[in-house]
Each structure stands twice: as structure tokens, then as C-alpha cells.
Amino acid sequence: xxADHDGANLLEVRGLTKIFGTLTxxxxxxxxxxKGEIHxxxxxxxxxxxxxxxxxxxxxxxxxxxxxxxxxxxxxxxPGMAKKLGIGMVFQHFSLFxxxxxxxxxxxxxxxxxxxxxxxxxxxxxxxxxxxPLDPDSLVGDLSVGERQRIEIIRCLLQTPQLIIxxxxxxxxxxxxxxxxxxxxxxxxxxxxxxxxxSHRLEEVKxxxxxxxxxxxxKVVGHCNPREETASSLARMMVGNEVxxxxxxxxxxxxxxxxxxxxxxxSRKPATPFSIPLKNINxxxxxxxxxxxxxxxxxxxxxxxxxVSGEVLQQDAASVRIRGKDAGALSITVRRLMGxxxxxxxxxxxxxxxxxxxxxxxxxxxxxxxxxxxxxxxGAVKSGAVYAAAQxxxxxxDVRKSxxxxxAAALSGGNLQKFIVxxxxxxxxAVMVVNQPTWGVDAGAAAHIRQALIELxxxxxxxxxxxxxxxxxxxxxxxxxxxxxxxxSKPLPIAEATFEKIGLLMGxxxxxxxxxxxxxx
Amino acid sequence: xxxxxxxxxxQRSMLFSALSPFIAxxxxxxxxxxxxxxxGVNPLNAFEIYFIEPISQVWQLHELxxxxxxxxxxxxxxxxxxxANIWNIGxxxxxxxxxxxGSAIPVLFPGFEGPLVLPLMLLFGMVGGAAYAAxxxxxxxxxxxxxxxxxxxxxxxxxLFLDWLVRGPWRDPQGHGFPQTIQFNDSAVLPELxxxxxxANWGFVFALVAAVLIWVxxxxxxxxxxxxxxxxSPRAGRFAGFGLNRMVFFAFLLSxxxxxxxxxxxxxxxxxxxxxxxxxxxxxTAIIVAFLGRLNPLGIVAAGLVLALTYLGGEAVQSALGISxxxxxxxxxxxxxxVLGCDTLIHYRIRLVGMALAKGAAxxxxxxxxxxxx
Numbered sequence: 001x002x003a004d005h006d007g008a009n010l011l012e013v014r015g016l017t018k019i020f021g022t023l024t025x026x027x028x029x030x031x032x033x034x035k036g037e038i039h040x041x042x043x044x045x046x047x048x049x050x051x052x053x054x055x056x057x058x059x060x061x062x063x064x065x066x067x068x069x070x071x072x073x074x075x076x077x078x079p080g081m082a083k084k085l086g087i088g089m090v091f092q093h094f095s096l097f098x099x100x101x102x103x104x105x106x107x108x109x110x111x112x113x114x115x116x117x118x119x120x121x122x123x124x125x126x127x128x129x130x131x132x133p134l135d136p137d138s139l140v141g142d143l144s145v146g147e148r149q150r151i152e153i154i155r156c157l158l159q160t161p162q163l164i165i166x167x168x169x170x171x172x173x174x175x176x177x178x179x180x181x182x183x184x185x186x187x188x189x190x191x192x193x194x195x196x197x198x199s200h201r202l203e204e205v206k207x208x209x210x211x212x213x214x215x216x217x218x219k220v221v222g223h224c225n226p227r228e229e230t231a232s233s234l235a236r237m238m239v240g241n242e243v244x245x246x247x248x249x250x251x252x253x254x255x256x257x258x259x260x261x262x263x264x265x266x267s268r269k270p271a272t273p274f275s276i277p278l279k280n281i282n283x284x285x286x287x288x289x290x291x292x293x294x295x296x297x298x299x300x301x302x303x304x305x306x307x308v309s310g311e312v313l314q315q316d317a318a319s320v321r322i323r324g325k326d327a328g329a330l331s332i333t334v335r336r337l338m339g340x341x342x343x344x345x346x347x348x349x350x351x352x353x354x355x356x357x358x359x360x361x362x363x364x365x366x367x368x369x370x371x372x373x374x375x376x377x378x379g380a381v382k383s384g385a386v387y388a389a390a391q392x393x394x395x396x397x398d399v400r401k402s403x404x405x406x407x408a409a410a411l412s413g414g415n416l417q418k419f420i421v422x423x424x425x426x427x428x429x430a431v432m433v434v435n436q437p438t439w440g441v442d443a444g445a446a447a448h449i450r451q452a453l454i455e456l457x458x459x460x461x462x463x464x465x466x467x468x469x470x471x472x473x474x475x476x477x478x479x480x481x482x483x484x485x486x487x488x489s490k491p492l493p494i495a496e497a498t499f500e501k502i503g504l505l506m507g508x509x510x511x512x513x514x515x516x517x518x519x520x521x
Numbered sequence: 522x523x524x525x526x527x528x529x530x531x532q533r534s535m536l537f538s539a540l541s542p543f544i545a546x547x548x549x550x551x552x553x554x555x556x557x558x559x560x561g562v563n564p565l566n567a568f569e570i571y572f573i574e575p576i577s578q579v580w581q582l583h584e585l586x587x588x589x590x591x592x593x594x595x596x597x598x599x600x601x602x603x604x605a606n607i608w609n610i611g612x613x614x615x616x617x618x619x620x621x622x623g624s625a626i627p628v629l630f631p632g633f634e635g636p637l638v639l640p641l642m643l644l645f646g647m648v649g650g651a652a653y654a655a656x657x658x659x660x661x662x663x664x665x666x667x668x669x670x671x672x673x674x675x676x677x678x679x680x681l682f683l684d685w686l687v688r689g690p691w692r693d694p695q696g697h698g699f700p701q702t703i704q705f706n707d708s709a710v711l712p713e714l715x716x717x718x719x720x721a722n723w724g725f726v727f728a729l730v731a732a733v734l735i736w737v738x739x740x741x742x743x744x745x746x747x748x749x750x751x752x753x754s755p756r757a758g759r760f761a762g763f764g765l766n767r768m769v770f771f772a773f774l775l776s777x778x779x780x781x782x783x784x785x786x787x788x789x790x791x792x793x794x795x796x797x798x799x800x801x802x803x804x805x806t807a808i809i810v811a812f813l814g815r816l817n818p819l820g821i822v823a824a825g826l827v828l829a830l831t832y833l834g835g836e837a838v839q840s841a842l843g844i845s846x847x848x849x850x851x852x853x854x855x856x857x858x859x860v861l862g863c864d865t866l867i868h869y870r871i872r873l874v875g876m877a878l879a880k881g882a883a884x885x886x887x888x889x890x891x892x893x894x895x
Contacts, residue, residue: 311759333762344760353754364750364761367743379742 009071010035010194011056011163016065018051025051027218028065033163038185038195040205040226043215044238044414044442049198052215053165056196057089058082088161090152092168098141098274105140106155123154130157130184141274145297146177153184164188165196170204171439171468172297175503182208200238200443201471202231216240239444246450246475249458251289254478259284260462261340261431262321266314268307276300278307281488283481285431285462290454291491292477293466294502300486301466302345305435308464309342310335322431333368341365341429343421345436345466347413351420354409358401359383359390361408362423369427389426397422398448414441421449425456432456435466450476470499484508527869537867542813542824545859552855562842570841571834581833583719587791588829590721591616591800593728593822594783595807597735598776600816604739606752607772611657611672612780613804614679615650619781620788621683622649624702624795627709628691634708642709642785650781651774653679658773662766668773676804684797691795702795711790724786729822731779736818748772780804801832802850809857812864828853 013031017024026048033039043049054060056067058076067074069085076082082089096105103120110119120136127134132150140148149172156164166185170178185195185208199205205212205226212226214237222237229237261284268278278300285291295301306312308320314328321327322338332342342365348354352361363374363386374386387405394401397418401411408416421437437453438446454476457463466483467473473480479491482505489505537544553571554564575581595612602609623646626638657671688700696703711722739745751758751768758765788799810828814821835849 309760310762331762332760336762342760346756349754350756350760353750353757355753356750360746363743363746364757367746368762375743379744381741381743381746 008034010069012068012071013052013056014066014068016052016055016067017063018048018055018060019063024218026055026062029215029218029220031213031220033194033196034211035162035194036189036192037210038189038197038208040209040212041196041198041215042200042202042205042212042234042238044200044444047215047238047442048218049215050167051218053089053167053196053198056082057087057165083159083161086160086162087165088156088159088163089165090149090156090167090169092171094148094152096140096148096151099139101137101139102134102143102151103136105151106136106158109155110158119158122158126157127154130154130187131180132184145172146174149173149181161193163194163196165198167198168200169197170199170201174296174506175470175499176507177296178204202226202234205234206231214238235443239442246447246454248454248476251458251478254286254289257286257288258324259286259321260323261285261308261433261464263308264319264321265316266304266307266319268303268312268314271303271312276303276486278303279486283464283488283491285464287430287460287462288457289478290457290463290465290476292473292480293464293483293488294470294473294480294506295466295468295483296506297468299483301435301483303486304483304488305342305344305433305466308433309340309344336365336369339430341424341427341432343424343432343434343437345439347416347420348409352408352416355407357405357407358394358399358411358419359387359405361419362386362390362393365423366427393419393422393426396426398445414445417441418445418449421452425452428456428459429461431462431464433464433466436469437465437467438469438472439467446472470502473502474499482506524873526872527865528872529869530867533867537863538815541863541867542815542820542860545813545856545863546827548859548863549852549855552859553852556848556851560844562844567838567842567844570837572830574841575830575833575837580719583715583721584833585826585829586719586721586725588832589825590724590728591783591787591803592807592810592828593825594724594731594786595776595780595804596810596814596821596825597728597732597818598779599807599811600814600818600821601735601739601748602772602776603811604752604816605748605768605772606755607769608669609654609657609672609773609776610669610808611654611675611804612776612807613800613802614672614676615653615777615780616784616787616800616804617676617679617683618653619646619650619784620795620799621686621784622646622652622781623785624691624705624788627705627789628702628795631703631706634706636708638706638708639711639789642789643782646781646785647778648781650784651778654773654777654780655770658770662769668769680798683795683799687795687797693794700797704794705789709789710793711786713790720791722786722790724783724790727782727786728825731782732818732822739818744771780807806832806853809853809860812860813856828856831856 009032011033013029016026016029018026029052041049051060055062056076058078058081061077067076074085076085103116103123106123107116107119123134123136127150132153134147134150134154140151149169169181173181188195197205197209206229209226212224213220214222214224216238226234263281263283266278266281270277276299281304283291293301307314310327310330310332314320317326317329319328322335322340325338327335327338344350353364363381367374374382376382390405399415399419401415411419417438421434424432432453434453437449441449450472453463453465465473465476474494474497477494479493480497480502481491482489482502484506485508492501557564557567576585595616599609599612623642626633626642626645653675656675657668660666660671661668687702691702693701693703711724713720713722714726739748747763747768750761751763751765755765783803784799788795792799806828810821810824813827814824831849831852835846838844838848839846
């Protein structure tokens, strides 16, 4: 039962179907990956990409359909078996122990009992030959996200796979680091290895991928050559209709507007050995503007967010000021009452309690600000009013769900994010601080969220957006600052900002460098 | 090579969540039958003596209520702790301190009589239990100690303190040297509900009222929401602006006060004086009650009655069949074991890791052979 029409196919998938309850996550998927090609897998969130990949990697078993590997029918029942066949995977979220060295982490996954020193030597040799320099003896906790990804890639390559699956690999990289990764991928392709590349960044798919398979609602909607497509035609295939472009009206009179959020000489010692200290951060966000904070993940954005939100209090009350009043020593509840709203990066377990209903999750951040509406005498929750407000947000943000008031964990990531952002927008806050507003959110919903943030600013609020997605920041920000190793650069007005300048700052170029370009510009 | 692994189920079965206590009860029955058979007793006969006879007459139902009252009172308080993911294991000690604090009034002021005495005693009992529970709360919030250990160890301190009191400073001088305090005067005794029918006292009413109030707190009030958020996802709770340290105190003080109320109700109602031992382990059994009742106050009322029956049944088999009444403890232990076991299997399934890998490899080998065969 081999693939008789094309002997060069490394992997052939026919009619692969996976059903969860009433949902058909993957519906008769066909996919061919030739030897020595980089094949893109495109699709919105919830289109079935992850389910498909999990079936290829053996973490899920298909309900029906066939997989052919080098022309032979196989059943991949476990990740161990996928590795034996020659399928390697680099996950979007790394599974590394921070307190161990790179080599020790690699040894853990190899599971063949070879001594650490020989693994380290192999890893070092491999990393240099692929242009991914890596010191196997360094502690993972000390490494940047880009370097951690290299460990994952090297770990995968050490198993000499024929097919490498990469899940959104550039989402955590600076543009320069991404360039490096692309060189490595091209190198692997020239050696005859195949790569299945999952991404939502259409420009990079166009740049490095030979073919693309587009999924929508669990079905293959097309195979194409991404080089012959435009980014918008690819997006149209993914979404099924035209994605509305975000419109950013000019921000008039910002120069004279009042700063609503002021950060003054904010410093914070690291709370754990692996967290980043904040060093003398200064920033003003004025009424009517959107300020973006770019940066590679793990450079202090999380710590900064916690400090601004008030989940962690500051020694110096004046280091965070909201609407002209010192807020550094005030709790997150008081800061909310002063008019601020916050959306954290993690949705489940931080922005929302996974096992609680959406209406309860609405109460989570608004029990104090909307105390009169949601809480009656004696602290009784007015569940009717909360439910009605939750439904209002669900409609306003087009949150798609399976039940009237489901548990947060039952929603897809993108839909939950729409709800969490909508929960705060519904208040029309004077100050809005958002960490990764559209991480893992599909294109249509992301445009919706971005537009809403711009409109909130234009209606007179101050909006601060922390994001790893540079495209997003360039789309919505009036100025972009870069966070690197706990320091924040001066905001670069959007008219002067380029990918290159921001990328250099993200990679740790002197903050003075940016100031210099600012002055000469 | 082979290893057991718990794998989280993607979905919990609502049906089995609801059935879990009943399945656990059934499994306890099966294990109990084996136990009785091994002891050389006909299990059916033993079950009748254990579970049916102790509740076949009205006065016996009153005895059941007396035993169930402290269990329910303590367990509804503990349910708030456990929902908040705070592990108060020391309710037994808080129960004893409640008994001691409340008894201070009739013991130290035997001449003080009137309608004020009882309310004051109950209040003192609650303060005593809450104050004693504040110790592990303070240690946890200040020094990050594990509240399971500190609250448990304080139980033994409380037991020995009570023992010392009734043998030493509080001993009845006219008591012929027996280690007990004076009998409380009439206005310090918790009245019986229906003196003609049986001995059950107002403690059972307190238990039912507490269960309803805690149910309202947990399901209707913002405070109950705070408990549930902090217990299920502490980081989301912090984002909501709820303080974890404040919650530790709230949960400990509330459960301590209810255990203290149970303690003074038991001493003042069922016993009438302080003795070296005032509890057959109510504070520990209440942990089983809380879980058997699914941490739901109304479920806890039912579970409290079931566990009270295990006490009565233990006494019954001792007198009828000559089996040690420790068998009650065995039943309680098995019940908790099966409840937790059922709950675990609802959330997780068991996987044999070594075998799964071997199976995968076998399939890998089998695939080409299959093809050849065809």
C-alpha cells in the first residue's frame, strides 16, 4: 500500500480523522511531505494543526485514516515510536529544566544511558556544524529563549530525524535570531531532511517554505506554493474571508496630553534565581496613545507587568503613578479602582481560573470596580447581573463557545483571550496594560482585539502593550520601546522605528544606540 | 522497568463525580464483609448489628444526632479550608481548646448562673478554637511552615494540656481524686431538644444552621468566590486582588471557631464536665466527613450522619459480638481511602508505562510483517 505515484514522498497522510466528542478536530486530512522540502502547515487557531501534528508525533491516535512513512503503512502510537521512525519535534513551549545544564537536559530525553560528556561533545559538534553555537555546559536558567530553543533543536537533531516538526519556532526569537534559524533550516533541507513548519507568520512562510497546506475548521482547504501567493491571499485561505486591516487613526495632540500612566525609576530585585531584575525603568503613557514594548520573551516583561499591575508592590510609591497619583504601594484592586485595567500573558491560571465559568471569571477582575452592580448587600454576588454582563462581552467580542456559560478551560485559547480582553474593555478603563494581547489568537480575532485597543486609546485612554510580535506592535503602536535584560529603552516614535532598529535593541544593543538614532533621525 | 503513571483525564465524568461517595461506600461494605468474615463472623449478621440496629429506635436516632453534630460542625468549617487549598488537620486540637475555653466559665465561676452563661460559654468556645487555629495560620503566613504538620502537632499539645488541667488546677476537689472538673451547673448545660424522646441537644441544631450558613457563604457570597478562586488557581486569585495570607487566616479562624463551638457543645451538652478525653477523634473523623460530603456543606450533613453511624455500630458490634470497637476506626479509614481513591480515578487514569512502550515497539515490528503477509 505504498505511495505509488511519487516515490520521493517521505510522509504521506491519507484521510486522517480525529474526533473529540462531537467535534471533528481533523476531518480526512491529506498531506504529502517530500524528501528535502520545507512544508508549511497554516491555519487559524483551532483549525486542527496541533491535533494533526500530535497524531504524527504519536501523542494522539487517529480515529481513522492512514499514515505512510517511506511508502509503508505505519501506526504511530507513541512519541517514542515516532522518534524511532525518524520524526523529531521542537515544541513551541520548551520542556527544559532550568536548574540543569544544556547537556543534562539533552541526556534526559535521549534515555540511552550514554555519559554526559560524550553527549556534550556531540551536541557541541552538531551545534557548530549547523551554525547554532551552544555551550552544552551552561545552565538552562542562564540562557536566553533563543538559546533554549537551540537546545531543543539540537536535542531533536541528535536523534538524526528524517522529518523535523517545528511549532511556531520564531514566535520567541528576535528578527536576527530568526534569520539564523532560517539558515539552519535551509541547511537541513540541502541535506535532504524534511521539515514541517507550523507558523502564522505568513511573510516567513513565503520566504522559506516550498509548499504549504492550509487547514480550516479541521479540513484541508488547499495546497499551494507560498512563494506564488501574497500574504493576504494566504490569510484569505486560512480565514475563509478577507481579514480586516487594522486602521490606526493619527493620534492628534498627544504631545500635550496628560500622562495617565507614569513609571519612574522602577527597579525590582529578582524574586527567584531565574527571574529578571528590573533596572531603573522610566516610561510615560499619555492619554490617547498606544505604547508598545517589544522584547524577546523572558527579558523582564512578566516582572514588569506584575509591578505595574500591583500583583507585586513597590517600595517606592512614586515608581508607578496612575492618573497623576502615586500607586506603587497600592494593591491591584486599588489600582483598578483608580481606572487601570490589566490583561496578563497567561490566560489559564492567571487571567482566568480554568475550572470556573466565564461569568465567574468576569467577577474575578471586576468584583471591586463594579461592586455596586455585581455585589449586593452583605457581599452577596448578583449572579444574574454578572451573567448578563458576561453575555454582553461574549456578544461584543464574538466569543465562540459550546455552552451558554462554559468553564474557561473549555474555550479555545483565542476565544478565551477575546473574553479576557473584552472583560477589561467593557469597563472603558483610563489605563490599559496588556501583556501579549493576541498570543495564539487567530488572525480575525487578533485584528478585532488590536482595533479595539487603538480605539480605546483614541477615546482618551492610555494603552500599554507588551508583545513579542513585532508586526503587531508596528500595527498598533504610536511608539515602541524595547525591553532587554530588565532594562527599557526610550520609546521610538513609530515614524522612526524600523524592524532593524527594534531588532538590534531586542538583541541587546546599547540603549544609547537607540537614543543616538533618535537624535540623528 | 514497569512504572505506574497517573495520566490526567481530559474530561471529568459528572456522573461518576456524583456517584463517587456511593461507590466508595459500596467498596467499604465489600472490604468490611471480608474483614468480618476473616474475624469469623457472618458478615450479614454483623452488618445488621453494625448499620441497622443502632438506628432502629427513636432514642437511638437521638444518639446518632449527638455523634453527628460535632462531625458536621467541624467538617463544614474544614470544607472551607480545603476548598481554599489550606490544610487544617488540627481540628481535634481546636475542638479541645474550644471545650476548655468554654468550660472556663462554669469551672472557674461555679456560682455564675442565669441565661447569659450558655451564650458566653459558646462564644468563649468559638474564640478558643479560633485562637488555637490562629497559631498554624500565623506560622504559615510568617515563616512559610507547612500547616499540615503544625496544625497536626498542636493536637497533641491540646490533648496533653487538657489532661494536665483536669488532673491539676481544674480538678474537682470533691471528686475523690478522679481526673475531672466539677459537674457544670444547670444553666451551663446545653438543653436537650426533646427530653422525652432522647438525649439529642441543641448542638445538632447548631450543626444544621452552620451547614446552611456555610453553604450560603460558599455559593452565594463574594467571600466564598474568593475561597474557591484562591483554592483552585492562586495566581488568578492574586490577579483578582485576593490576598492569600488573609485567606489563610480567614479559613483557619472560621474552621477553628466551628471546631471550638463543636467542642464546647459536646462538653456542655453530652458530657457536662471536662474529662481527660472529650472526643473519640471527632476532629480527625470530620476530615473524612468533609471529603465524603464532597466538600459541600449539604453533602456533609449526610456524610456526618453516616460516619456517626460507624461510631454507634462500632459500639454495637463490641457489645453484641465481642469485636473491638476499633473496628469503627477501620471502617472510617477504609471509607476515606476509597473516597480519595475514587476521586483520584475520576480525575486520572492509570497507565503502565513500561508495558505501553513495549507494546508500541511490538506494533512497529508488526507493521512491515503485516505488509509482507498481504
